[in-house]
Amino acid sequence: MSGKRIGSTLTVExxxxxxxxxxxxxxxxxGAVASxxxxxxxxxxxxxxxxxxxxxxxxxxxxxxxxxxxxVAYQMSAVHALESAFGVRVDGPIRELRRLLYCGEWIxxxxxxxxxxHAPDFLGYExxxxxxxxxADLVQxxxxxxxxxxxxxxxxxxxxxxxxxxxxxGFYRVPAASELAPLAEELKWARDAALETVRWVSGFPxxxxxxxxxxxxxxxxxxxxxxEGRIASSKGLDVAVSEYEEAFxxxxxxxxxxxxxxxxxxxxxxxxxxxxxxxNFDRLPSVAREAAREAGLGPGCRxxxxxxxxxxxxxxxxxxxxxxxxxxxEPPDRPFADVExxxxxxxxxSEAPRGILYHRYRIGAGGLIEEAKIVPPTAQNLKTIENDLxxxxxxxxxxxxxxxxxxxxxAIRNYDPCIxxxxxxxxxxxxx
Amino acid sequence: xxxxxxxxxxxxxxxxxxxxxxSCDGCQLTLLDCEDELLAIxxxxxxxxxxxxxxxxxxxxxxxALVEGSVTTPHDAERIxxxxxSAGILVSLGACAxxxxxxxxxxxxxxxxxxxxxxxTPEYVTTxxxxxxxxxxxxxxxxxxxxxxxxxxxxxxxxxLLAGRRPALPTGSVCQECKRRGAVCVMVARGTPxxxxxxxxxxxxxxxxxxRGCFGCFGPMESPNAASLGARWEALGVARADVARxxxxxxAGAPAFRAASEAYEREADR
Numbered sequence: 021m022s023g024k025r026i027g028s029t030l031t032v033e034x035x036x037x038x039x040x041x042x043x044x045x046x047x048x049x050x051g052a053v054a055s056x057x058x059x060x061x062x063x064x065x066x067x068x069x070x071x072x073x074x075x076x077x078x079x080x081x082x083x084x085x086x087x088x089x090x091x092v093a094y095q096m097s098a099v100h101a102l103e104s105a106f107g108v109r110v111d112g113p114i115r116e117l118r119r120l121l122y123c124g125e126w127i128x129x130x131x132x133x134x135x136x137x138h139a140p141d142f143l144g145y146e147x148x149x150x151x152x153x154x155x156a157d158l159v160q161x162x163x164x165x166x167x168x169x170x171x172x173x174x175x176x177x178x179x180x181x182x183x184x185x186x187x188x189x190g191f192y193r194v195p196a197a198s199e200l201a202p203l204a205e206e207l208k209w210a211r212d213a214a215l216e217t218v219r220w221v222s223g224f225p226x227x228x229x230x231x232x233x234x235x236x237x238x239x240x241x242x243x244x245x246x247x248e249g250r251i252a253s254s255k256g257l258d259v260a261v262s263e264y265e266e267a268f269x270x271x272x273x274x275x276x277x278x279x280x281x282x283x284x285x286x287x288x289x290x291x292x293x294x295x296x297x298x299x300n301f302d303r304l305p306s307v308a309r310e311a312a313r314e315a316g317l318g319p320g321c322r323x324x325x326x327x328x329x330x331x332x333x334x335x336x337x338x339x340x341x342x343x344x345x346x347x348x349x350e351p352p353d354r355p356f357a358d359v360e361x362x363x364x365x366x367x368x369x370s371e372a373p374r375g376i377l378y379h380r381y382r383i384g385a386g387g388l389i390e391e392a393k394i395v396p397p398t399a400q401n402l403k404t405i406e407n408d409l410x411x412x413x414x415x416x417x418x419x420x421x422x423x424x425x426x427x428x429x430x431a432i433r434n435y436d437p438c439i440x441x442x443x444x445x446x447x448x449x450x451x452x
Numbered sequence: 453x454x455x456x457x458x459x460x461x462x463x464x465x466x467x468x469x470x471x472x473x474x475s476c477d478g479c480q481l482t483l484l485d486c487e488d489e490l491l492a493i494x495x496x497x498x499x500x501x502x503x504x505x506x507x508x509x510x511x512x513x514x515x516x517a518l519v520e521g522s523v524t525t526p527h528d529a530e531r532i533x534x535x536x537x538s539a540g541i542l543v544s545l546g547a548c549a550x551x552x553x554x555x556x557x558x559x560x561x562x563x564x565x566x567x568x569x570x571x572x573t574p575e576y577v578t579t580x581x582x583x584x585x586x587x588x589x590x591x592x593x594x595x596x597x598x599x600x601x602x603x604x605x606x607x608x609x610x611x612x613l614l615a616g617r618r619p620a621l622p623t624g625s626v627c628q629e630c631k632r633r634g635a636v637c638v639m640v641a642r643g644t645p646x647x648x649x650x651x652x653x654x655x656x657x658x659x660x661x662x663x664r665g666c667f668g669c670f671g672p673m674e675s676p677n678a679a680s681l682g683a684r685w686e687a688l689g690v691a692r693a694d695v696a697r698x699x700x701x702x703x704a705g706a707p708a709f710r711a712a713s714e715a716y717e718r719e720a721d722r
Binding site for chain 2: 034035037041062063064065066067068069070072074075078081082085086087088089091132136137140146147148149150152156159160163164166167170177178179180181182184185192193355429438
């Protein structure tokens, strides 16, 4: 959308190519930035309230409806939180199938963002549809890659948006090995396409914009993290998921109309692909590590504009991991572990495509949810996004306002923000 | 029948707009999930307004407006009036736009309590007491059900509108799709509670094919007998409070499901 100059205020009325509805307000005074506000006008839907009184086993399907782009993330964080409450441990093939489902979502979501939402910024198009007029083959490759992610989710869980096969303890029905086998050929193509994607996007022009973030992601002893691990940071944080709320808080910032997540005593932090990659580079399969190195990308990358390259590298990982699971899969004896609800509290965190997604539930004796807390990744990144803009804008004050607006939008899109997710939990406040 | 978008009359492509109210983005994502058809669709229409996909945001009028989400704020109640004025054909997409969505659970509660439960400073949150479907505010030409909508129904709708004909959308139950699919009835064979007999077709009977009872994503079919199904569930040992909750999910605001959930809630209290 065009940037309008109203006095000394630059306003991007509707942020495009993000999930959900938001706007950006910049106030400039005497050639300096006076305020940066990511204004969120997406209406709240009160999930934490409406979950109260629902039965525990409804949480995966209800919370999936927070986000049509990353429903598997909500389902996975929910089932892990509830299983931890009830002392259930899911392992073996069911655990593998969960990773496979999550890989499908990563492939779909990353391909969507890299090809349809973010690449047009670097190549100067309004959308991928406009881009297709000149680069039909590239857009087609992205769409096919995205489709294969969706195919994985559909084969395993019925459909790609709000899958129907996830339950606390496992799945309603698990596939026969022969049902997953046809995915292998497609995933091989997808892995090659993802490698091509890394080469393609690594050639984009990136501004020199390294930032000293505290990067936060799950870290697992042996795997690139999806559903399990401790919460670690690039500056020494290392806590269990159950300690999340002791380590992180939400606070009101005077220049903003939304509360932002902070690390207690330390401030803003950064979740998502860049953080996962930096903290878990050694957990990537060699094919993904080599692709990253070839793209000039190492675990020290702190340039958010390069997140598009990291997303491409993570897509290589997701294809490789999905291929590994599909090739070695043997069905479990039963599709799910039995779950006995009891009065308990449980937390879960998983790595949504956009970063850590935290759930906590308090369950009553009858199995009904008494309290729910959900912290989506975009709410955790909002403060960092605004901080990026504080740094970026002064460098470009000489640009025509239209171009400055585009730069700002691009910087916001670095985070693949999901405003639909974030809003349902943001404590909106009006600055008087 | 609303007027067709007449794709060729003025020598221009029909103008398509996609709007979002309170929702999860999933129904509009369904359009981007038409990976094989997306570029063909984009070749047949001018994508004039679709913020999730494009920075190009052209003013109306539009020939076809797809609206995702329910009305939950005074701002959106105003906005939908403007969208209606700008649109030749207005289509509601999905459970939020056609029934109020999962956020319509507030309709059965005190919205003030909801706001205080989630927000630290309730007085700053502007929201309506009810989450309502688009058709409660403006005339709607077509509705696609589902949470989310079905891709094949979206393609049928767009194809039909571009051809100037009425889209063929099912009004029967999930049971009919289940039988066509050759799936075993989970309720008869296994005693699994299933909303299939009262839920509108459209998903292809996904849940029974995955050994799960239907949970009502597509809302009530044309002539649902919810009381009879509820009695069957009770015979299977489902508590009345659980029956009430089963009718009260993504399509809780649809009249037939609303009536059923309220009846079972009253009975559960006895």
